[in-house]
């Protein structure tokens with residue numbers, strides 16, 4: 001039984017887009033992002049629309065994580081704008097937590113925690129809603145739909161610590177999807193994952209994109225993502241030096 005649909009209703013939007021239509025999932029305009037007033041990323045422009053996937057490339061220390069932290073409201077936007085679905089993202093503000101799903105780099109689930117896949121995914125609802133709020137009707141269905149979206153509907157009650165690294169990564173993607181974000185940001189989703197699991201992860205990302213969500217994927221290995229990214233944006237020393245549309249690629 002499929003619990004997800006292929007076209008998602010948009011959550012309530014903020015301001016209209018620049019052409020007066022619906023705002024893009026992510027709009028970064030002339031943004032300078034850094035820490036303690038020290039700029040790391042300067043004058044960056046980046047837009048990701050619904051159903052579009054963008055790969056974010058750059059050498060170590062080029063500022064990829066800092067830009068992502070700016071989008072998540074975890075680093076200071078010192079100048080310019082970062083808008084998610086037309087809502088300004090400010091350091092510490094809650095808009096990003098509601099509208100952006102985030103899958104951190106090399107995150108796996110501790111073997112010491114005897115949680116099931118459903119419990120880990122359910123924790124994503126607490127994070128986006130606030131720990132003090134009571135469970136809502138429909139939470140169980142949301143968890144099942146998120147697990148279905150990543151192809152793990154048959155693993156709901158399985159201990160995550162017993163799953164493969166690739167499956168654990170997909171559980172974490174489901175945790176990021178459970179609050180129905182318009183934008184999913186992933187930091188090196190295929191790093192440290194074997195080839196077969198990478199194929200499944202890439203298929204999962206293709207499905208998430210087909211559902212209409214926007215994807216921003218930080219990666220060192222564009223080829224590994226096959227045909228998922230529509231564009232590649234490259235950072236060098238904190239500046240966006242290239243934003244190119246990618247043609248259909250056949251992969252290796």
Ligand SMILES: Nc1ncnc2c1ncn2[C@@H]1O[C@H](COP(=O)(O)OP(=O)(O)OP(=O)(O)O)[C@@H](O)[C@H]1O
Nearest residue numbers: 035036040058059060061062063064065066067235
């Ligand atoms: N929390 C922080 N406080 C102060 N400076 C930071 C912080 N995090 C990163 N930096 C600095 O920002 C610069 C860019 O780092 P960042 O982690 O954004 O690069 P990156 O492209 O993501 O690198 P990598 O590929 O190695 O993860 C570096 O000079 C780093 O020292």
